[in-house]
Amino acid sequence: MDRISGLSDELLVKILLFVPTKVAVSTSILSKRWEYLWMGLPKLDYGRIDCSESECERLRCFLVRNLPLHRAQVIESFRLRVGCSCFKPENIQMLVLTAVSHCLRELKIVYESDSAELDILPSNLFTCKSLVFLKLAGDIILDVPRMVSLPSLKTLKLQKIVCCNGETRQRLLSNCPILEDLMVDLHDYDYTGKLSIVVPSLQSLSLFIPYRREIDGFVIETPNLKYFKLRDDSWHDHYSLIGNMPFLTEAYVDVDFPHISSVISITSVKRLAICSLDMLDEGFVFNQLEHLEVCLCTVLFSNQLVRLLNASSKLKRLDMSLTDGHVPRGMDDWNRPSTVPECLLSSLQSLNWLEYTGEPQERDIVVYILKHALHLKTATITLTESDFTKLDMIKELARSSRASTTCELMFD
Template sequence: MDRISGLSDELLVKILLFVPTKVAVSTSILSKRWECLWMWLPKLKYGHMYCSESEWEKLQCFLDRNLPLHRAPVIESFRLELFNTRLKPENIKMWLVLALSHSLRELEIVYVSYPNRLNILPSNLFTCKSLVILKLGGRILLDVTRLVSLPSLKTLRLLKVKYFKDETLQRLLSNCPILEDLMVDLHERDTTTTKFTALVPSLQRLTLRIPDNPHIDGFMIETPALKYFKLSGNIRNYHYCSIENMPNLIEAHLDVEFPDIKSLIGSATSVKRLTLCSKTLLAEGFVFNQLEHLEVCTCPMIFSNQLVRLLKASPKLKRLDISVVNHHKPIGMDEWNQPSTVPECLLSSLQTLSWSGEYIGEPQERDIVVYILKHALHLKTATIKSYESAVPKFEMLKELSLSSRASAACRLMFD
């Protein structure tokens, strides 16, 4: 007997976890010793994007025949990646029922089918007491039963799924009492969802993408325990918008076209890190008392004025990143009008400046960098990443190196 086969079943199963499920299953032909070992695997992953039709048929036959024989008392994770497949929804439902019967802890499904076969989720999914992580993506119909109860669910990700009714998502969220991490990416052609409501006291992370969808007329978010918030999308003509009660927010990424920026920013004043891209100018009067790291996008026409107001509102700022958020395309920059008084953060706290937004040496850009160098008393590094077709780097370096610097310790670097 070879050395590996002499190991305990428990150790061999752990070894099989390091290879894809398909490879682990293939070890069953090695010997009688290996024939059933894969059936004890606590982590299973089937399917991928590049399966042929014949491979899908083989997968369906394999799962129909073997999944009922699986022996692991607990399945830690069950992943299905089903693309362009003609698999029958009733077969997929059966596989999920079987996986759930093993005290399933994590379920991930990516499902793309032509023609659309949306209804693949069994009703017992929404009453699974053991489920901790649920990730659904693609052409999946989310039809939540009235008896929904997911007492252990902590992570929920819904990426471009279809909702059966307008209240489906809210019903699901309201029955996840310890939910901590929520990601929702609404589909731009979803005509069912007209409002987004997240009233989740336990939530700590929220990532929400709202497309430019004329069917959505408003949203409400109340998450008092939230620490991380990422919002992106075109939020234009909604009838109502309420974002409030985020006193514990630490990090926010806001990439939005938003008419009522005041209510959005007002909920984020406790952040320590803020990324902002907005075509709406921040109102005066806000103060980010805890903000230490600010990233601001150069793409809006109001960038320069936005930067001034953010600097004034951030007395404890230590790091400033000027960049192009999410591969946006800058369309021009407004004229730099330097503040009438020097922002407090330049005099007391700013240590790092990074311009990674394709600096090309235009007068507005140069004036901003020169102003910061001239007034930032505690600046340690200023790093400028130039655009390839910009003025040669040595000319920009020479121009900026000749400008006065308030901090003798400041190092000016080009990337």
């Protein structure tokens, strides 16, 4: 210990960064040398959602007393998770203000309470010139002041929080000139009206609209987007307007009610995961698509798989699986296409089918692809049935003809 204590303060602080903040604070009892070293930490991570009332109160008292005395000139990261009502709005406002005064770069607040949603964010947060990353989650009201300027913010995550009015979110987005990564997970019951996401600089967007969420519709204008994830479970009928995304390469689309043709006007994607009960329009084309993932709960609804294959002439990999949280809805009969899709004749190299049950519709699809995919290299089938039934399914598929002489049929 004496040899370690002889190191410089700067080096000791770097060593403390390798342990949780709570452990780093506990080193203050080692000796006078260590008493205040933790106060130079540039990364602070406090609390947990499942802490008891007594633990929460001790943490509140500790932070209110000690954070204003923190010695680091720059706080690179301040993370606070609170799962009780001990922390009052004024407490969190003071803590955030203190962190902001230290050239804060990353802020994460997860606040869950039995009380109603609270306005816990100081207005100074929204003019923090150093802030690069902001995540707000839980029982928080987002009340963005008229004066907003976040010139360095690149990543923004808003999870289950409540916006005080319809203009708040867009006012925030409009004043983040270099924002690149946005995640919006809407609150279950809060009424939004129209949701607008107009951010020219955005490169990654994840949007989740829950089942109970009442919404008139959403408008997305993100011309530089490269990654797009949309999960729209809302049972309320609403419109969706999505501008052109010429640079988009990867998209995950899971929707129930909107017209899919208006949701995925994203013909440039190279990778697409899709679950939708709606049909693609005839003539719709994914002219760059190489990797397609289709959810098994909708794969045969209105013969959607045929349309997807016909729309993807450059497809190299096809994955069939059940999206997390989804259950099979039953399948229509498999209608073989009148002409073989171009991707089967020219490009498809890999087929992966998870949770294969051996139902006639599933079997017919696999047999059809094996029969017509001229360049198929691997077909991997993951079975779900008992060992006895598995053997019959393996034999049945192994006997089916294959257009590709080099295709390797594998079973998990």
